[in-house]
Amino acid sequence: MTVHSVTDRVVAEPAGAARAAAFDHALDVLRDRRDEFNAARFVPRDFIALLKRSGMYRASTPNRFGGEPMAPADFMKMVERISAVDPATGWVSSFGSSLVYFAALPVESQAMIYADGPDVAYAGGLFPMQEAEKVPGGYLCSGVWQFASGCRGADIIGIGLAGGPDTGGKPLTALVRPEDVEIIENWAVAGMKATGSHAVRADRVFVPEAMTFVRGGPPQIDEPLTRYPSLAYAAQVLSVVTLGAARGALDYVVEVGAARSSITGGSSKGNRPAYKNGVARAEAELRSARAFFYETTESVWRQAVLGETISAEDRALLRLSATHAAHVGRSVVLAAFDLAGTGAIYETHPLQRFLQDALVPAQHAMLQTNTFEAAGAVLLGLDAGIPSFP
Incomplete structure (x- = not known):
């Protein structure tokens, strides 16, 4: 599955002064628009694009696929600065770290995901774990999954599948394209409104086995961040x-x-x-x-x-x-x-x-x-x- 970005293949600015300036610009925009995000109950794609330019969505992409993995402390200090302006947007930005999970995928699958570039926004609506129909080559997935924070601006979405004998009983995450699922706008909450943590629904969506992994499973790539x-x-x-x-x-x-x-x-x-x-x-x-x-x-x-x-x-x-x-x-x-x-x-x-x-x-x-x-x-x-x- 090659990821075609919903943010039009936005890439990070060059590391150094340009990228730091891009991050400062994103913070300035956030100060102006945080009330808008809160009222809309999601962080829009154009702001996700600003975060991509600041390098946050390549911060956990493996180096071998063009990523620039950040030390966890450095990445989290960026999330902390965003959260000091608007915590809900900080929550969404924090998922720039979540590509570390993809390290458990076959290397060939990872290469497909990053074929168009390392700046990938991921959202996971993993619970409740759903039973999927095992078919040749993969799974037919149906159900509704809750708490998919940032799903309105994601390039790729994960859904949770109950494990079976093939996984030693461990649950799986299956990766789907946003256009293959329906976003159910049910995020009616008092706090973290702008995270847009809506539910997602799938109806017999086929997911190749090679696009499933055990969350936190053994990494197939050895880099410091995957350790x-x-x-x-x-x-x-x-x-x-x-x-x-x-x-x-x-x-x-x-x-x-x-x-x-x-x-x-x-x-x-x-x-x-x-x-x-x-x-x-x-x-x-x-x-x-x-x-x-x-x-x-x-x-x-x-x-x-x-x-x-x-x-x-x-x-x-x-x-x-x-x-x-x-x-x-x-x-x-x-x-x-x-x-x-x-x-x-x-x-x-x-x-x-x-x-x-x-x-x-x-x-x-x-x-x-x-x-x-x-x-x-x-x-x-x-x-x-x-x-x-x-």
Whole structure:
């Protein structure tokens, strides 16, 4: 399956100053259009094209196919900066990391996907896993899959299939072209509206077996990024959205608190003891969670680059740092909301964007509170109690 981009074969700007400028331009456009994206409930294709120009959609394409794989920390810092402007768009941009899953495909299949270039936008609506009819050469797929974030701007979509004897019972992801499925616009939510995480429906769509893979399965290409734990990375790129949201919220209350006077003409909010204390505590919590998150990421990345064994404990720490960041980030946004006072309850208040979106990542199955227990179990040498953890 050669991917014909819905964004008209947009390619990244040359690495260096031009690409950095493209990213800064995308952030400027986002500041102007984030309300539009929120109202439309999806990030449009023309903005995905801007992110492609910034290199985000070749950041996990293997080097051998023209990609320019980024160190996870470097990629996630880009997601974090986007999320500080608009968390929902940050969530969509985070899936620039998800081509790491394709490394489990046969090499020939990967070559077909990247035949027209390395800048590929992928969206996955994987659940619930559906039974597919096995036919010669592949599967006939029918069903409805939920939570396909970014599907309105994707070049390729993944759907989840229940595994069988051929896969050792492990579920499969089947890759389909967007035009072969129907997008069901059912994303009626309070937070992360602009992610466009609609459902997708397929009706007896044939998917060649060579275009299916076990999510997180053994990579068929050996590069540093394919050695980095893919499922942990999937949790991290969602978690870092909350760190960005917390940064955006905290920057707002610092700016307001630094004003010389309040809206009533009285002393600045920042002069109030509770405000100063709240800002300081939130800043310390955010920076501490962020330090743990990136310290763990960079430690495991060094092992991947050197080809060293990445242990279950290493992967558990990645998952723990991701869960911790999502929950701390959420608490920082709530602290900023408290500091902002009554005005923050209005729908049009700047903090509402961060509040509504920042509550969502920690609700994700990969970041819920039970993953704290699972990480602790692995660190103690016990069974995690959660499938595919860490």
